Amino acid sequence: MIEANNISKSFKGKQILTDVSAKFLPGKVNMIIGSSGTGKSVFLKNIVGLVEPDEGNVCFDGRNFTTSNRKDKNVIRREIGMLFQGSALFDSKTVEENVRFPLDMLTTMSPQEKLDRVNFCLERVGLEGANTKMPSELSGGMQKRVGIARAIVNNSKYLFCDEPNSGLDPQTSILIDDLIMEITKEFNITTIVVSHDMNSVMKIGEHIIFLFKGKKLWEGTNDQIIDTDCKELQDFIFANNLMKALKEMKS
Numbered sequence: 001m002i003e004a005n006n007i008s009k010s011f012k013g014k015q016i017l018t019d020v021s022a023k024f025l026p027g028k029v030n031m032i033i034g035s036s037g038t039g040k041s042v043f044l045k046n047i048v049g050l051v052e053p054d055e056g057n058v059c060f061d062g063r064n065f066t067t068s069n070r071k072d073k074n075v076i077r078r079e080i081g082m083l084f085q086g087s088a089l090f091d092s093k094t095v096e097e098n099v100r101f102p103l104d105m106l107t108t109m110s111p112q113e114k115l116d117r118v119n120f121c122l123e124r125v126g127l128e129g130a131n132t133k134m135p136s137e138l139s140g141g142m143q144k145r146v147g148i149a150r151a152i153v154n155n156s157k158y159l160f161c162d163e164p165n166s167g168l169d170p171q172t173s174i175l176i177d178d179l180i181m182e183i184t185k186e187f188n189i190t191t192i193v194v195s196h197d198m199n200s201v202m203k204i205g206e207h208i209i210f211l212f213k214g215k216k217l218w219e220g221t222n223d224q225i226i227d228t229d230c231k232e233l234q235d236f237i238f239a240n241n242l243m244k245a246l247k248e249m250k251s
């Protein structure tokens, strides 16, 4: 489990996050949602350690990441996989080299062990045999799959996905959402997805944190979200016409 405890963060005197606490559970797709500029990415960066909180701390399975020394932080970092917006693959490396990269950086595995692990992950994301392809030869959805394979290649316990559906068509988005959900269950990963895609929220949002102007205003499941009393959350979800229709159908 990941616990974010009372996180506050400001940049140059501008308060971005105020006293945000949340628990993210293993084997579940946890989502951080909210409109643009509300602090979702800054919250995620605080959790991953790319940004230091002004106040509060983050614990990974009871280990306080914020206050731990460099060595202990590195142990936790090795357990984290990231799927970046836009996949962030190395253009000049093949698919195999991209997926192998964390193993080259972080492990002392033999070349054969690395290849076996890369092939296992490529197969898991439906890209078996794509080893020698270059990222430019792949569709956006396939690039995301490579990004997911790379994020889990080091047996990650924690998976962070920043807007995994950005730039994808609705059908491909569903496939990527399904893959994230399946992998989360199969390997009991604590997954955190930052998104403002309501389709994803309804499909895979097992535990949802709603941020508004840097504060946590609501927390719940995708079953509960449509009946929320939180005015700001209602404005957020019913800005989507499909959600409005769904609500009307229910009432």
Ligand SMILES: Nc1ncnc2c1ncn2[C@@H]1O[C@H](COP(=O)(O)OP(=O)(O)OP(=O)(O)O)[C@@H](O)[C@H]1O
Pocket (backbone or CB within 6 Å): 011, 012, 016, 034, 035, 036, 037, 038, 039, 040, 041, 042, 043, 196
């Ligand atoms: N390094 C930084 N220095 C100064 N301000 C920053 C920094 N990073 C983020 N901000 C500001 O923090 C606020 C929240 O940004 P953040 O990227 O977290 O929003 P978001 O909710 O993820 O939005 P989006 O959905 O558009 O990605 C914005 O006003 C942004 O300009």
